[in-house]
Amino acid sequence: MRATTRIAFAISISIAFGTMIFFTAVVAPTLFDVLPINTAGKVLDQLFPIYYTLTAILCVIAFVTGFGLYQQPTLKRARVIQSLVGLTTLLTWIGWLYILPRMQSLTARIPTFAGPSTPLIARFFMYHGISMLFNLIGIVAILISLAIWSTGDPSTRNKKQI
Numbered sequence: 001m002r003a004t005t006r007i008a009f010a011i012s013i014s015i016a017f018g019t020m021i022f023f024t025a026v027v028a029p030t031l032f033d034v035l036p037i038n039t040a041g042k043v044l045d046q047l048f049p050i051y052y053t054l055t056a057i058l059c060v061i062a063f064v065t066g067f068g069l070y071q072q073p074t075l076k077r078a079r080v081i082q083s084l085v086g087l088t089t090l091l092t093w094i095g096w097l098y099i100l101p102r103m104q105s106l107t108a109r110i111p112t113f114a115g116p117s118t119p120l121i122a123r124f125f126m127y128h129g130i131s132m133l134f135n136l137i138g139i140v141a142i143l144i145s146l147a148i149w150s151t152g153d154p155s156t157r158n159k160k161q162i
Contacts, residue, residue: 005065005068006068006069008065009066009068010149012059012065013058013062013085013146014146015058016058016062016142017139017142017146019051019055019058020135020138021139023047023048027044027047037113038112038114041107041113045104048100049100052095052096053096055138056089059093059138062085062089066081069081077151080145081148085141085142085145087137087141088138088142091134091135091137091138092138095134095135099130100131102127103124106123110124
């Protein structure tokens with residue numbers, strides 16, 4: 001059972017991390033490079049609910065299965081990993097259930113982003129900045145947790161190694 005839990009943790013956290021990196025570094029910039037700003041925004045408006053749903057579910061799976069990492073020799077490491085994954089999970093859910101709906105509501109009321117800045121556009125970019133910050137914190141937190149987790153279980157190391 002413990003091996004299955006560790007595998008589920010590894011798969012869910014790795015896919016969540018890959019999804020976050022892919023959308024942040026590839027999808028969003030590419031859409032804005034090849035499409036007009038309003039069209040790219042409409043495409044992202046359709047993609048980000050899928051992104052948040054997938055990432056939020058994967059983070060919950062990683063958080064729950066992360067309890068399987070707990071054992072006496074690695075208890076401190078497991079708690080750090082759990083805290084980082086929990087932070088990412090929380091930020092993802094806030095982004096999905098609070099920030100994204102507000103951004104979509106604002107987008108529906110903004111006729112174009114190509115014109116001069118308006119209070120609605122300023123509010124949209126405030127929420128956008130917060131969502132980007134949450135995403136960046138989540139990426140860093142998962143990267144750190146993967147680095148800690150990948151160092152291995154000290155109880156399984158050869159005791160003769162220095």
